Amino acid sequence: MPALTDFSPIAQQLISLTVCFILCSLLGVERQFHHKNAGVKTHVLVGVGSCLFTLISAYGFASITTASVAVDPSRIAAQIVSGIGFIGAGVIFVNNDAVRGLTTAATVWVSAALGMACGAGLFHLAVYALLLHYLVVFIIGPLMNLIPHSNRNLRTVVEYEAGQGAMRQILSVATNHGYKASVTSTSPIEIEEGDGMRVVLKFEGPHPQTALINAIAEIPQVHAVDQVDRNELD
Structure with a gap:
C-alpha cells in the first residue's frame, strides 16, 4: 500500500480531504441516528473546514519559507481548537438544572480533531478516534445506563384532566426525551374542571429527570406533577 508521501x-491534499469527508460523515450519521440537531452536515463541514485549515497551514506557505522566514504550521491548528468552541456552545441547551447537547458538542470537537488529523496525514489516528467514539456511544453509554442509580425508587405522580388525551401526550413526551415509561397505578380524582386522573409512573432513562418533568408540566391538561419516593406511596 503506497504511503501518502508517495503522491x-x-x-x-485531495486524499486528506476525501478521507476527512468519509470519517466525519460516519461521525455525523451517529448523531443523525439519535435525532440530534447537529447531524451529518454540521460534522462534515466542521471536519472538512478543519482539514482545509490544516492543509493550508502545512502547504499554503511553502513558497515563502526560507532560511530567514520561518513558518510554524501548528499556529493555525491551535486556532482551530480555540475557534471551534462557538459551534459546540451553540448545540448546548440549559433548561433549569438540566443540560442537554453536551455529547453533540463533544462530537463537534471530535469532528474538528478528525479534520486536523486527516489534514496532517495521520489517518490511522483519525480512524481509531472514530472507532473509539462509536465504542463510547453504542457500547459504554448503554452499559452505564444499567448501573443502579440512587433514585431508582423515584416515582412521578401526575394529575390531569380525564378524557382529553393527556396520558397519550405524557407518554409521547417521555419517549421524545429518551425515557421508557411504565404505569404503576391509576386512580380517579376530582379537579376543578370535573373528572380527573392521578397516575403514578416510573421513568427509566437518563438522570436527572428535570427536563422531562418540566416538559410534562407544560402539557395543558396536566394540573400537577410531583416526584416522590416509592416508599412514600405505600
Whole structure:
C-alpha cells in the first residue's frame, strides 16, 4: 500500500480531504441516528473546514519559507481548537438544572480533531478516534445506563384532566426525551374542571429527570406533577 508521501502534494491534499469527508460523515450519521440537531452536515463541514485549515497551514506557505522566514504550521491548528468552541456552545441547551447537547458538542470537537488529523496525514489516528467514539456511544453509554442509580425508587405522580388525551401526550413526551415509561397505578380524582386522573409512573432513562418533568408540566391538561419516593406511596 503506497504511503501518502508517495503522491504529489495536490494528490495528498485531495486524499486528506476525501478521507476527512468519509470519517466525519460516519461521525455525523451517529448523531443523525439519535435525532440530534447537529447531524451529518454540521460534522462534515466542521471536519472538512478543519482539514482545509490544516492543509493550508502545512502547504499554503511553502513558497515563502526560507532560511530567514520561518513558518510554524501548528499556529493555525491551535486556532482551530480555540475557534471551534462557538459551534459546540451553540448545540448546548440549559433548561433549569438540566443540560442537554453536551455529547453533540463533544462530537463537534471530535469532528474538528478528525479534520486536523486527516489534514496532517495521520489517518490511522483519525480512524481509531472514530472507532473509539462509536465504542463510547453504542457500547459504554448503554452499559452505564444499567448501573443502579440512587433514585431508582423515584416515582412521578401526575394529575390531569380525564378524557382529553393527556396520558397519550405524557407518554409521547417521555419517549421524545429518551425515557421508557411504565404505569404503576391509576386512580380517579376530582379537579376543578370535573373528572380527573392521578397516575403514578416510573421513568427509566437518563438522570436527572428535570427536563422531562418540566416538559410534562407544560402539557395543558396536566394540573400537577410531583416526584416522590416509592416508599412514600405505600
